[in-house]
Amino acid sequence: MVGDSNGIEVEGLVREFKDLRAVDGIDLAVAPGEIYGFLGPNGAGKSTTVHMLTTLLPPTAGRATVAGFDVVKNGPEVRRAIGAALQEAALDPLLTGRDHMRLQTALHGIPRHERAGRSDELLERVGLTLAADRRVRTYSGGMKRRLDLALALVHSPRILFLDEPTTGLDPQSRNALWGEVGRLAKEEGVTVFLTTQYLEEADVLADRVGIIDHGHIVAEGTPTDLKAQIGRPTVEITPADPEQRIRVAEILRRFGELVQVSPDSVAVRCAHGDLDLAEIIRTLDAEGLAVANLQLHAPSLDDVFLEKTGRTLEGAAAEADLDPEPEPARR
Amino acid sequence: MRDTLGQVYHLARRSVVRQARQPANVVAPIIFPLGLLAVNSGGLQPATAIPGFPTDRFVAFALAIPFMQGALFATMNAGTDLARDIQTGFLNRLSLTPVRGVALVVGQLAGVAFVATIQAVVYVLVAYAVHVHPAAGAAGVVVLLGLAIAIAIGFGAAGVFMALRTGSGESVQGLFPVLFVFLLVSSMNFPRNLIEAGWFRWLATVNPVSYLIEGLRSLIIEGWNGEALALAFAFSGILIALSLVASGFALRTRMTRT
Numbered sequence: 001m002v003g004d005s006n007g008i009e010v011e012g013l014v015r016e017f018k019d020l021r022a023v024d025g026i027d028l029a030v031a032p033g034e035i036y037g038f039l040g041p042n043g044a045g046k047s048t049t050v051h052m053l054t055t056l057l058p059p060t061a062g063r064a065t066v067a068g069f070d071v072v073k074n075g076p077e078v079r080r081a082i083g084a085a086l087q088e089a090a091l092d093p094l095l096t097g098r099d100h101m102r103l104q105t106a107l108h109g110i111p112r113h114e115r116a117g118r119s120d121e122l123l124e125r126v127g128l129t130l131a132a133d134r135r136v137r138t139y140s141g142g143m144k145r146r147l148d149l150a151l152a153l154v155h156s157p158r159i160l161f162l163d164e165p166t167t168g169l170d171p172q173s174r175n176a177l178w179g180e181v182g183r184l185a186k187e188e189g190v191t192v193f194l195t196t197q198y199l200e201e202a203d204v205l206a207d208r209v210g211i212i213d214h215g216h217i218v219a220e221g222t223p224t225d226l227k228a229q230i231g232r233p234t235v236e237i238t239p240a241d242p243e244q245r246i247r248v249a250e251i252l253r254r255f256g257e258l259v260q261v262s263p264d265s266v267a268v269r270c271a272h273g274d275l276d277l278a279e280i281i282r283t284l285d286a287e288g289l290a291v292a293n294l295q296l297h298a299p300s301l302d303d304v305f306l307e308k309t310g311r312t313l314e315g316a317a318a319e320a321d322l323d324p325e326p327e328p329a330r331r
Numbered sequence: 332m333r334d335t336l337g338q339v340y341h342l343a344r345r346s347v348v349r350q351a352r353q354p355a356n357v358v359a360p361i362i363f364p365l366g367l368l369a370v371n372s373g374g375l376q377p378a379t380a381i382p383g384f385p386t387d388r389f390v391a392f393a394l395a396i397p398f399m400q401g402a403l404f405a406t407m408n409a410g411t412d413l414a415r416d417i418q419t420g421f422l423n424r425l426s427l428t429p430v431r432g433v434a435l436v437v438g439q440l441a442g443v444a445f446v447a448t449i450q451a452v453v454y455v456l457v458a459y460a461v462h463v464h465p466a467a468g469a470a471g472v473v474v475l476l477g478l479a480i481a482i483a484i485g486f487g488a489a490g491v492f493m494a495l496r497t498g499s500g501e502s503v504q505g506l507f508p509v510l511f512v513f514l515l516v517s518s519m520n521f522p523r524n525l526i527e528a529g530w531f532r533w534l535a536t537v538n539p540v541s542y543l544i545e546g547l548r549s550l551i552i553e554g555w556n557g558e559a560l561a562l563a564f565a566f567s568g569i570l571i572a573l574s575l576v577a578s579g580f581a582l583r584t585r586m587t588r589t
Binding site: 054055056057058071072073075076078079080082084086087088090091092094095099102103104106107108109135151 | 334337338341342344345348349352353416419420421423424425426427428429430587588589
């Protein structure tokens, strides 16, 4: 394949660290101009996959092409075609935003007379013009992420890798970053490979989502298609009297599979969809059980994750904290 | 080649800017060795009365020591800076650009050379301030600065190797006491020919640090001593070469980009 594609193709990609198989034979394809959300808990293999696709980590087995170039055989060509903002904005706290841009444009070989203009343009685009001459150690988390994005774009990459770009950001910064990523894909045709552990992020931003757990892709498709596969809504009930939770649970069990949503409530994935809701209310009323709160949840990507892995994304993240994925950079 | 030189320039610029924006990295390697020099010169002045001692002012004899101690600080600064780049992922950011490994190492060492130059100039000014005029004259001062910078780059390259090998700032700092032992068992405080304890004289003789100190010292108290200078430049050259080769191998392991 020649390097005229903006896509990503992965076949049987594996990465092992001593006894751990962090990525276990994944296959995926990302079309040019697409935003692909790679969703999974901490330790699922997301960052390891990104490190392999960005040529920072050689795969143990399998094959991947990025922008039409093999990530093992054509590392320099891949790097020329991609931009990457890896997990934890890797910035030098002693340098200013403009210092970073100057270094990055120079190392990417941008002609000297274009560097300042390109830097100014990108700093403006990410809203850092006024802060450009301040040292990065004075930046907020959101500003660092935006600078990170600007640095990833200095050489006008065709494919952009973003590894958990909004982790730790406030909603305003997160929305601003989502807006810019969406604009890059839609207006400039940049292919975006985005890892995230936030369901909402994948849902809002991604054209397609791959869900990874324990190094395997357990589901893949558009967010709408994935949720449609589940098809059944969840009814969550918080009894007025917390002592009645067990009785409420016994009743709800008649309508489908119980799921854990919060410690104060009882939830059931309705076997017959929305149709069960009226019957549930009638039954609770007949049993004399007062309800403090009732919510009908449409299927979410977390439900997809639960369906495919038997765990919620939050539960999987807690597990992963006990048994984390090795940091690829410190192998 | 032109691209590589450009990369070296920009990474060197970053290294120098980093050093200049951390006053502690510049000031501590000046204050600490000068403080020790003051204490040693005051306390050990009577040693100059020993027959055969090469000068009648201990401060002139000991002036070479700050250059060495400054070089040890350079080891720490260069190494810990690079280790931080590894730990924060900044090295990964650089790895995603077309930067060459050699530019990374040489650029980092430029910061060391910058600090070493400032240190050396200050030490020389202090020498003149206490009426120690380098015996080799103005040209000798230039050579003294050059040798001091070469020694600092050699030790700095060792720090860079340690950082690349371990990726840990703590490990780099752990190197400091080890190198300090080399300084202690050298001809730092006494000429080798006057050391009476046989085992210590043997250690000082096989210790390359002695020859680095003696080369610096020769310019201050003797004038032009070709043998001492040749040995000092040779050992600093060997240190630079070995550290750079080792750093090259360590970098290959550290930057596993395809």
